[in-house]
Amino acid sequence: VDAQRIVILGGGFAGAYCARELARHLRGTTRPVLLIDRNNYFVFHPLLVEAGTGHLEPRHTVVGLRAMIRPATFRMAEVVTFDPAAREVLIRIPELGRDERVAYDHLVVALGSVTRLPDVPGLREYAMEMKSLADAIALRDRMVRMLELADACMDQAARRSLLHLVVVGGNFTGAEVAGEFDAFIRSSRRHYRGIGPEDPRVTLVEHADRILPALGPDLGDYAADHMRRRGIDVITGDAAVAIEPGRIRLRSGRTLDARTVIWCAGIAPSPALAAMPLPRDDRGYILCERDLRVRGLTNVWGIGDAAVNPGPDGQAYPATAQHAVRQGIHCARNIACALSGRPTTPCDIVNQGSLAALGCRTGVARVFGVRLSGFWAWWLWRTVYLLKMPGLGRKLRVAMDWTLDLFAAPDPVGLGIHRPPRNDAVDYGSRRSTP
Numbered sequence: 001v002d003a004q005r006i007v008i009l010g011g012g013f014a015g016a017y018c019a020r021e022l023a024r025h026l027r028g029t030t031r032p033v034l035l036i037d038r039n040n041y042f043v044f045h046p047l048l049v050e051a052g053t054g055h056l057e058p059r060h061t062v063v064g065l066r067a068m069i070r071p072a073t074f075r076m077a078e079v080v081t082f083d084p085a086a087r088e089v090l091i092r093i094p095e096l097g098r099d100e101r102v103a104y105d106h107l108v109v110a111l112g113s114v115t116r117l118p119d120v121p122g123l124r125e126y127a128m129e130m131k132s133l134a135d136a137i138a139l140r141d142r143m144v145r146m147l148e149l150a151d152a153c154m155d156q157a158a159r160r161s162l163l164h165l166v167v168v169g170g171n172f173t174g175a176e177v178a179g180e181f182d183a184f185i186r187s188s189r190r191h192y193r194g195i196g197p198e199d200p201r202v203t204l205v206e207h208a209d210r211i212l213p214a215l216g217p218d219l220g221d222y223a224a225d226h227m228r229r230r231g232i233d234v235i236t237g238d239a240a241v242a243i244e245p246g247r248i249r250l251r252s253g254r255t256l257d258a259r260t261v262i263w264c265a266g267i268a269p270s271p272a273l274a275a276m277p278l279p280r281d282d283r284g285y286i287l288c289e290r291d292l293r294v295r296g297l298t299n300v301w302g303i304g305d306a307a308v309n310p311g312p313d314g315q316a317y318p319a320t321a322q323h324a325v326r327q328g329i330h331c332a333r334n335i336a337c338a339l340s341g342r343p344t345t346p347c348d349i350v351n352q353g354s355l356a357a358l359g360c361r362t363g364v365a366r367v368f369g370v371r372l373s374g375f376w377a378w379w380l381w382r383t384v385y386l387l388k389m390p391g392l393g394r395k396l397r398v399a400m401d402w403t404l405d406l407f408a409a410p411d412p413v414g415l416g417i418h419r420p421p422r423n424d425a426v427d428y429g430s431r432r433s434t435p
Ligand SMILES: Cc1cc2nc3c(=O)[nH]c(=O)nc-3n(C[C@H](O)[C@H](O)[C@H](O)COP(=O)(O)OP(=O)(O)OC[C@H]3O[C@@H](n4cnc5c(N)ncnc54)[C@H](O)[C@@H]3O)c2cc1C
Pocket: 009, 010, 011, 012, 013, 014, 015, 036, 037, 038, 039, 042, 043, 045, 046, 047, 048, 049, 077, 078, 079, 080, 110, 111, 112, 113, 130, 131, 132, 172, 173, 270, 272, 303, 304, 305, 306, 319, 320, 321, 322, 323, 324, 355
């Protein structure tokens, strides 16, 4: 068992940036920094939807963790729990069928979040998510498959149902999925003679009165109007109450005939936290002090989506990449202070703003209080995320993809990740015969 270690659980925005900063602070010392994650790559979530629509090569939205955090070290394993008395983390390597213990001096818990799946009947069986690279590719493959099936389908109602994508949740992820996938499906239509302009449909369902509430009413209204003008049905003040094979039922009594439902309505803390001896709030998030230490534990720190980190006003910071990165860097600095006997400092973060891409080279943005919409907001969205992408190599690949994308529209080709939801058993209607 190794001793004198700083161990970081989770290599997302919070954990990976914490490891990078710690490695920088502790360079020249003998204190090792180890990051543990179930995947050996960091996912740049803001670009996932573009990986799905093909504007970006999917592999270019992830970065290898070993290179990203060097000279900190990496271990690929499933985190099970930790023992604060023994100062050990329990990890599992499923392929080897065994558990191992890793010792720590300081432990950083940065295990992030998962999609919140409330008890809506049929949700777990029939809806898809947008949280991982595999989710993005699976949604792309699903829509390509629906285009192929619809092209050969004679029955108009069945064809429309095949090409109807319902997105539940009108915050950043939901709005981007609806806007970008609507553009993808419509631009792909030119390859299919059997699909008419009125066949593809995207519906966005949001339970609040407006979409994109974090951007304020004017930008939320702009985004909804823009989407409606493009033919997207934006339904506000309503909620999904049941998902059935080929159909989704809303609280208002409305029924939408749709073969694909994607659930983007909220997040929940990583399920791994439930087995850990951590103070948690009623939703399961880790309770932390203002310097990011977990309440009541001097050498355990909680950052990113998994933690409730209060700001100066006592309110928790929102679960965004922007906050996770800055918490990761601040946590590293506070650990360096704790190791050298200096006082730690509270993590104060000023929100720099938010951006969303809506497809068709249109976006909405509020940056340092300045509001932008339309083409320039979309341009800013791409520029900001290109600059934030870690590593020069990845930045160049993303820039190259986007440059090519200006001249060549994405192809409707799948990547072979087809996860058939059970509702695929439904009759597709009468088939066009192949000549
Ligand atoms: C589609 C999408 C778009 C987004 N767009 C934006 C945006 O434009 N701007 C913005 O600011 N935010 C955006 N976000 C939110 C942002 O991605 C999150 O706030 C951010 O990822 C949180 O970072 P984190 O490090 O806390 O968690 P994560 O990035 O989720 O990282 C957690 C890590 O822990 C690992 N892990 C979890 N459990 C275990 C376990 N038991 N064992 C081993 N490893 C484990 C995971 O593999 C993962 O690598 C978006 C999110 C999504 C899903």
